Amino acid sequence: MESEILYVSSAPRVVLGLRDPLAAVMALLRPRAVVPAPLHAAGPWGVRFAPFPHVKLGVVVTGQCWLRLDGLEPILLNEGDFYLLGHPPQYMLSSSLEEVEARPAATLPRNTSGRGFRIGTEADEDSYTCSVDFTFDGGDSAMLLDALPRVVLVRAGDPRGPLFMNLASLLVSEIESLDVGNPLVLEHLAQIIFVHMLRAHAENNAQPSGWIAALAEDGVGAALRAIHAEVGRRWTLAELAEISQMSRSVFSAAFKAKVGVPPLTYLIKWRMTLARDGLRNGDLSISELAAATGYESESAFSTAFRREVGSSPRHYRNAVRSARMREPQQGTPA
Structure with a gap:
């Protein structure tokens, strides 16, 4: 076989x-998953991410936040929602659509435990997100990046929602874990979620173009x-x-x-x-x-x-x- x-x-x-x-x-x-530290945020907050020619996968673990990409309408992300960004331009996560001072992601302070970033106090936390960046080997990444829309969403209430909730629990557990073999588990788990997001895109009749969607x-x-x-x-x-x-x-x-x-x-x-x-x-x-x-x-x-x-x-x-x-x-x- x-x-x-x-x-x-x-x-x-x-x-x-x-x-x-x-x-x-x-x-x-040969995708490689780079797992950024999770983001804990409270109060009026905003985080700005620079553009990069790769793929970002994220999930709202608790609370909600707004996703704003240059050139697209803002998207409200609720607890349990997954998002996939294909070759994203500059974008921002924020607590609301009101104007707030958005901090560059690279300048965020780590929380006291050394794992993750925190905006505001732990007692007032109202949003918790985890994300994974993917880099690719070789010079053929455009074959995938050009086939992806700017955003792929899987809502918690979608038919695939229960599956993604289970995957989110595993992802968060491993991101917060210090157990032996943690990097290996995260690498493979992130790739599994990545493929499920591509499947969701292929089945989405609202986004029918591209070879990935044609596979369905x-x-x-x-x-x-x-x-x-x-x-x-x-x-x-x-x-x-x-x-x-x-x-x-x-x-x-x-x-x-x-x-x-x-x-x-x-x-x-x-x-x-x-x-x-x-x-x-x-x-x-x-x-x-x-x-x-x-x-x-x-x-x-x-x-x-x-x-x-x-x-x-x-x-x-x-x-x-x-x-x-x-x-x-x-x-x-x-």
Whole structure:
């Protein structure tokens, strides 16, 4: 049986074997969870977060607060609500919509226990939030970040609410814990919640665009799953349309509307994404990588790679290796 894992630390050849598109993208990007300290706040308060090209996952453990992102209407978050921010611009959490002096998140004082940040006194606490930042390995994070809306919400009263409440309890317990193995548990738990948030986004009919949302469909989603299951197959538009149970013209239009590019263009882009990862992190020869991604010859693969990336596979691999050799070694002054 082929692996269906969420995360792998090496082995681009494992990514090539993943049937599920979401699992394949997550394995390719190798997400790392960075767990910021939880925020306890009371009274009029506001915290401003700088923009960054990553993903933030958060939950309101107790109380409520307002989430304000530049360019979007404010969102009231209540106890038990989860939010996911994809490549967020500057944003703010606050106690109300009234004007308050928002503190930069990087300047918040830690509470007396040394775990978490506190605004106001413990006796007056009216809001408690926990959040996790995700960073990604390699240069292909845009494939995920560009597919996410600015905000994904799962309310406590949503059908998935009870599941998320259980996950929130585990997350808060681990964030507040000093037990052995705590970083490892937090890493995997955060990734589990991340995937459940992406599932919630895929099932949200109010946000139907993007390849993640398309995965939940029987038509375009079936074609996406087929492409990822057999990335090395020489797919034709007719075969993918048949899998989607549509005519070629209807399928092609539907796929482009949902995913943003035509079906065969998506196939080529995904192959080249895997190829770049294989050249950066793998040990397959260029001819082996060409065969694994569906090309009859190294020459055909090199032509497609140069067209998509702008350099030959060999030059790309050599450039990556040279750049890594120039990087300061751990523990060595830069």
